[in-house]
Amino acid sequence: MLTVKNISYQIGPHKLVKDISFSIKPGELIAILGSNGAGKSSLLKLLAGTYKPNEGTIHFNGQPLSKYSALELAKMRAVLSQQNVVSLPFNVQEIVMMGRYPHFNNHPSAHDHSIVNTVMEATGVLSLAGRSYLTLSGGEQQRAQLSRALAQIWENEHALLLMDEPVSGMDILYQQQTLAILKAMTQKKFMVISVLHDMNLASQYADRIIMLKNGRKWYDGTAAEVLNPKSVYEIFEIESDTFTNPTTLKQIIMPREIIYDNNKPPLST
Ligand SMILES: Nc1ncnc2c1ncn2[C@@H]1O[C@H](COP(=O)(O)OP(=O)(O)OP(=O)(O)O)[C@@H](O)[C@H]1O
Secondary structure (H helix, E strand, O other): OEEEEEEEEEEOOEEEEEEEEEEEOOOOEEEEEEOOOOOHHHHHHHHHOOOOOOEEEEEEOOEEHHHOOHHHHHHHEEEEOOOOOOOOOOEHHHHHHHOOHHHOOOOOOHHHHHHHHHHHHHHOOHHHOOOEHHHOOHHHHHHHHHHHHHHHHOOOOOOEEEEEOOOOOOOHHHHHHHHHHHHHHHHOOOEEEEEOOOHHHHHHHOOEEEEEEOOEEEEEEOHHHHOOHHHHHHHHOOOEEEEEOOOOOOEEEEEOOOOOOOOOOOOOO
16 A cells, blocks of 8 residues: 655755645556646656655555665566666666566576566567667567566565556557556556556546646546546646547547637747
8 A cells, every 4th residue: 555645845946746645555556647747757756765755754555665775665666767768788678677686686587587578478578578679669668668667566466566658659559458457467456556648548447547737636536536628627728528438438538629710820929
């Protein structure tokens, strides 16, 4: 369980995260939505322990997050960041094996190799195992990084997966598959918190959606509770229509087309 109470985070005069509270139980998938600059990545960095809150507390499996050593944390929570800079020509298997570094000293065991194989198969990068990471497409790199994160906590139930836009750059099949993998992880009692930009993906897969605006939590609930034209307008400043999928009963959000006035085009001076 992860419990976040009244956390705020500020850099100089900039308040990035303001008084946010929520908790997540094993088996839950929470999607975080919000416009660019709303504070989603900052919140994720606080949950990962990368940033320390100026105010408030974060408890992870009963203990303050700050009390865990870096190694303990590495075995219990994995992070997929927005930017994953790799400048050396590691191959894909080596990148995924990096997720196992917290688990072995000098040489990976047969168990580590087996987990690396399993996650690469799940994310569809097994056939790329020997390829240099630097030669992969953006979506393939993203899947390799997802494999690394999964390999890190694969056998540790009640672990936490923090994903910052895990499907950016992926085609629609891999977007669906990635969310399906994350959902399957929650069925094994993992906790998953993922920043997403696609409200419909969030609606399809998330148990709960947290919507942020200006560093604050504005909405927290199921897709049916929080996704509607009013909330979408408040958060994203876009008009939309909401439908209910008759088969799944999940919300579908369709943004309305933006039409600029010909006499006042948006880029005119
Ligand atoms: N080191 C920093 N110093 C000052 N401002 C910062 C710093 N890091 C982030 N910010 C600002 O804090 C706000 C929140 O940033 P954050 O990266 O958390 O947003 P986000 O919701 O993840 O956005 P995006 O969807 O664009 O990735 C932004 O306005 C950003 O410019």
